[in-house]
Amino acid sequence: MLAVIAAGRGAGQGTVTREVEVVVPPEARGRRIDAWLAGELPEVSRSRIQQLLEAGEITLARPGRLKANYRLRGGERVRVRLPEPTLLAARPEAIPLDILYEDEDIIVVNKPQGMVVHPAPGSEGGTLVNALLYHCGDLSGINGVLRPGIVHRLDKDTSGILVAAKNDAAHRGLAAQIKDHSMKRIYLALVHGEVAEPRGRVEAPIGRHPVDRQRMAVTLKNSRPAVTHYRVVEHFPGYTLLEARLETGRTHQIRVHMAFIGHPVVGDPKYGPRRCPFAVPGQLLHAGCLGFVHPVRGDYLEFTTPPPSIFLQVLEQLRRAKGEK
Numbered sequence: 552m553l554a555v556i557a558a559g560r561g562a563g564q565g566t567v568t569r570e571v572e573v574v575v576p577p578e579a580r581g582r583r584i585d586a587w588l589a590g591e592l593p594e595v596s597r598s599r600i601q602q603l604l605e606a607g608e609i610t611l612a613r614p615g616r617l618k619a620n621y622r623l624r625g626g627e628r629v630r631v632r633l634p635e636p637t638l639l640a641a642r643p644e645a646i647p648l649d650i651l652y653e654d655e656d657i658i659v660v661n662k663p664q665g666m667v668v669h670p671a672p673g674s675e676g677g678t679l680v681n682a683l684l685y686h687c688g689d690l691s692g693i694n695g696v697l698r699p700g701i702v703h704r705l706d707k708d709t710s711g712i713l714v715a716a717k718n719d720a721a722h723r724g725l726a727a728q729i730k731d732h733s734m735k736r737i738y739l740a741l742v743h744g745e746v747a748e749p750r751g752r753v754e755a756p757i758g759r760h761p762v763d764r765q766r767m768a769v770t771l772k773n774s775r776p777a778v779t780h781y782r783v784v785e786h787f788p789g790y791t792l793l794e795a796r797l798e799t800g801r802t803h804q805i806r807v808h809m810a811f812i813g814h815p816v817v818g819d820p821k822y823g824p825r826r827c828p829f830a831v832p833g834q835l836l837h838a839g840c841l842g843f844v845h846p847v848r849g850d851y852l853e854f855t856t857p858p859p860s861i862f863l864q865v866l867e868q869l870r871r872a873k874g875e876k
Contacts, residue, residue: 573629585600
């Protein structure tokens, strides 16, 4: 159960703070507090929750500061203070956008391969957020300083459709659809090997790789449930074009799951073979279909885009090779 219990100025900070109180149900016993809260507050990312825990903004009715790995017992009352995000360090930049749809609440764009979604150390400029700030001005600030308006993300070298929220109401509505798995997210992926079954489902939890923290892995330790559905679109000698549908949305999910079943995405520098037979800048993975209920109006919207030219060129090369055999 979740309730907004206060909204006002942060002590001595001059910033608006929203407070919510969440009662932990018995079935959550044993779960990490950061993972559980990320599910209860879908508009707040897990990394943001960890920041709030570190800052002492998430408390129980007991002394001492909570840590992200605190295991719930059931029945606790968890109080979460959500300070207004600080001013964004990212600068608006006049970067061209391929806009598929826009209104006063949301904007839907086709992100090119090679573009980082949000600023991070080492990539403060040239990101989708920089472009959105220039085009839109204000965006939703729910997810904190570095991810304004971003409800879901695409990896740098994954192309395709992404929706961003212009206000907090739109952000909450979109985040709720991700949480209940009602947002339609379909990708095209070219993978190594010939996938035998016409359809399949991968259900394997994903967490940080135990050694390389820049990678994700299928693991039972500190992981989150992850489900990917796929179907074969086209077979080639040594390769398969798949349509993959996300039921959950974990970091690198499709890339990790495809590698897990022995069919890594072609061109994937993290999870695929070291040598790629094609001259591609990154993984051939394209978010080609996105469908959701408009978070304010309530009508259903669906968008589709074809893969980028480099993806299509590889497919054409494979089709020619198949025809010659």
